[in-house]
Amino acid sequence: MRSLITFPCAGETLIGSLDMAAGATGLLIVSGGNEIRCGAHRGMALLAAAMTARGHPVFRYDRRGIGDSSGDNHGYLSARGDLVAAAEAFRAAAPQLATIVAYGNCDAASLLALHGREAGVDRLILANPWTIEDFDDLPPVAAIRATYRQRLTSPRAWARLLSGRIDLGKALRGLHKASTAPPQTLARRIVGAIENWGDAATIILASADATAQAFAAAAPHLPAHRIDTASHSFARETDQRQLQALVAGLLEDQ
Structure with a gap:
């Protein structure tokens, strides 16, 4: 059963969607960029439905200034409080939870690497982590x-x-x-944060996606699962099936 939940964050009201199931391992989905909680091409909503069908409760939310949530959007590097509040709301709504696995794509993956522990997250699934500091109209160097x-x-x-x-x-x-690529300080910060998670972080890359290629160039030593697609959001049906299989396997290993 899917329900809407409101919860506070720094004086604002955030909106989340809970797909309830009886399992003790839950999935917290964090949207990347300025996407609302259903995700690009409804990808996050489809992932939530697939994991709930396997018995795992799933929680998605809009951070401040996005979608149905109030406040101002200051980007992923300012979204630590939203993540912490969402994890607390998830636990309150699904009190049987013993383990929270968090999934994020793009800069949501980077947010989770940086602040997931502060939210009490136990394990991370990081898709195409954002490591790019470029501000021109060209693709990443990789x-x-x-x-x-x-x-x-x-x-x-x-x-x-x-x-x-x-x-x-x-x-x-x-x-x-x-x-003549300049030093990438953000890349070093994100890669270092992921390294600190050790085996508790799993990386998934869309092999032909520019963001994924930039991450792979910054962290060639980190193992990653690869999905053969150029779709940053794993939009194709075959991409979705592969993503769902990987996420399900990691949830069921807990």
Whole structure:
């Protein structure tokens, strides 16, 4: 049964969706970017329904300034209080919980790595963690390098370049960025936070997604499950099935 729950956070009212089940291992889903709690393409709502059908209670929420929640949205680096309040609301609504596993995609994964312990989370599932500090209109350095490795071996790409169908100026800016990348302090911070979780953190990457490629370049030593897709939100039905299977397996290992 799905129900709506209101709970306080720093003087504001947050809204969450609880998919109730009898299990003692629950899933807390944290939305990334400025997505509402149902997620892109309803991906988080579908994940919640699939895990509840397996007997696990699931809680999703809108942080301050997003969706149905009041307040101002100051981004994921300011969302520690929202995460802590959501975990408390989840425990209050599902008192049988012995273990909370938290799932987040993109900057929600980074938030969980940084502050999950403060929320009392026991285990993390981190999809495509956000580690990018760039503010230009170009893809992350790792994605640029992967693209040019592919293009340099593609006769079709050379034909497009010679015919003028590739923006040469943007291509040159991309090559310059790839060869002169500045130090990534955010990447070091996020990777270090994930390392501190040890075996309690599981990483899932969309293999052809630029955010995932940037993370993989920053943390090549960290093991990760890979789903063969370019969809950052695992939008395809086959992506969803693989994601749900991975999450279910980790919940049932608790």
